[in-house]
Amino acid sequence: MDEINIGREISEEMKKMIATQMKSVLEKTYILTFNKDESIYKEQEKLENNPMMGGFQMMTGSFMPGPQYKDLKTGQIVEEKEFFGKEFLITDSIPKLDWKLEKESKQIGEYVVFKATAIKKVDSSDLQMARPKKQDDNEKDKTDSDDQDPMDLIEIPKEVEVTAWYTPQIPVSNGPGEYGGLPGLIMELSVNRTTILCSKIILNAKSADKIERPKKGKKVSREEYTKIITEKMQEMQDNFRNSGGRRGGFGG
Numbered sequence: 001m002d003e004i005n006i007g008r009e010i011s012e013e014m015k016k017m018i019a020t021q022m023k024s025v026l027e028k029t030y031i032l033t034f035n036k037d038e039s040i041y042k043e044q045e046k047l048e049n050n051p052m053m054g055g056f057q058m059m060t061g062s063f064m065p066g067p068q069y070k071d072l073k074t075g076q077i078v079e080e081k082e083f084f085g086k087e088f089l090i091t092d093s094i095p096k097l098d099w100k101l102e103k104e105s106k107q108i109g110e111y112v113v114f115k116a117t118a119i120k121k122v123d124s125s126d127l128q129m130a131r132p133k134k135q136d137d138n139e140k141d142k143t144d145s146d147d148q149d150p151m152d153l154i155e156i157p158k159e160v161e162v163t164a165w166y167t168p169q170i171p172v173s174n175g176p177g178e179y180g181g182l183p184g185l186i187m188e189l190s191v192n193r194t195t196i197l198c199s200k201i202i203l204n205a206k207s208a209d210k211i212e213r214p215k216k217g218k219k220v221s222r223e224e225y226t227k228i229i230t231e232k233m234q235e236m237q238d239n240f241r242n243s244g245g246r247r248g249g250f251g252g
Contacts, residue, residue, distance in 0.1 A: 028043055028044075029043070029044040029199075030042065030043050030044065030176060030196070031043075031044055031209065032174070032175070032176055033208050033209045033210075033211055034172060034174050034185075034211070035172075035211065036072075036172060037071065037072050037073050038069070038070065038071055038072065038211045039069070039070045039072075039174050039211060040067060040068070040069050040209060040210075040211045040212065041067070041068045041069075041070075041176055041177055042066070042067035042068070042209075043066075066079065066080030066081050066082060066214065066216075067079070067080050067214045068080075068177055068178065068214075069211070069212070069213045069214055070094055070174065070178075070180065072094075072173060072174065072180070075093055075094050076091065076092070076093060076094065077091075077092050077093070077094045077095075077178055078090070078091050078092075078213050078214055079092075079214065080214040080216050080217055081217070081225070082217075083228075083229060083232070084232070086218070087216055087217035087218065088217045088218050088220050088225055088228075089214060089215070089216065089217035089218060089219045089220070090220055090221070090222055090225050091219065091220075091221060091222075092221065092222040094178060094180065094181075095120075095178050096181060097118035097119075097120060097162060097179075097181060098118055098119075099116045099117070099118045099164070099181060099182060100116060100117050100118065101114065101115075101116050101182075102114070102115040102116060102117060103115075106165070108165065108167070108187050108188060108197075108198065109198075109201070111167040111169050111170070111187060111201075112167060112168075112169065113165040113166060113167045113184075113187050113188065114165065114166060114167070114168070114184070115163065115164070115165055116163075116164045116165075116166060116182055117161060117162065117163050117164075118161075118162045118164075119159050119160070119161055119162070120159060120160055120161075120162050120191070121158065121159050122156060122157055122158060122159055122160055123226055157192070160191060160192045162179070162189070162190070162191050163189070163190040163191075164179065164182060164186045164188070164189050164190075165186070165187055165188040165189075166182040166183070166184040166185060166186045166187065167184045167185055167187055168183055168184040169184065170184060170185040170201070170203075171183070171184060171185075172184070172185045174186070175189065176189055176196050177196075187201075
């Protein structure tokens with residue numbers, strides 16, 4: 001919250017309330033169902049929605065991944081993704097990171113985990129990696145202006161550090177989302193400003209979800225999806241500037 005310039009002075013009490021509301025939206029629970037060769041990673045459905053943060057939920061939901069299926073044998077990842085109401089089915093190779101295995105270890109629950117780090121290159125259209133742009137005093141003065149393009153307030157880094165904690169006690173080269181490739185299951189992961197922490201492991205669960213490839217959405221490659229998102233973002237910026245900063249809806 002300290003790094004977000006929302007263009008006006010607000011009380012500390014209001015800041016705390018907004019931070020609490022954002023936390024309820026941004027903290028999510030995911031389930032990784034896996035065997036030796038395959039996995040499916042998807043969000044646990046929430047029954048409650050926060051009406052006060054409805055617009056923010058809709059916006060963040062547009063950039064969050066849907067179910068992600070990995071096939072370790074073929075090295076393929078298949079992911080459902082929705083972008084402003086349009087559904088896509090993205091097929092890609094599982095990204096490979098050049099992991100550096102560290103000596104540091106710690107305990108997570110009953111498991112001993114070891115640290116590994118890597119540098120990940122970031123796609124320029126990956127809005128999940130967006131962060132508030134550092135502004136000088138002249139730029140901050142413009143923040144209150146109605147014609148301030150929201151995209152000018154954020155930046156996407158070219159690369160980020162990834163820190164993983166994996167356990168050889170579960171010898172599966174897998175982990176949350178696109179991540180894996182270590183000599184054990186990843187139980188904690190930090191990327192940019194996101195931390196994923198395993199809170200429970202159930203081995204040989206009888207009620208586990210079926211591990212099936214997602215099927216919903218228009219089939220595209222990662223390159224095709226990136227091109228679509230990049231063009232849409234440019235269109236949004238052009239529309240915003242051409243309308244003199246007046247915010248409107250998105251066309252088909």
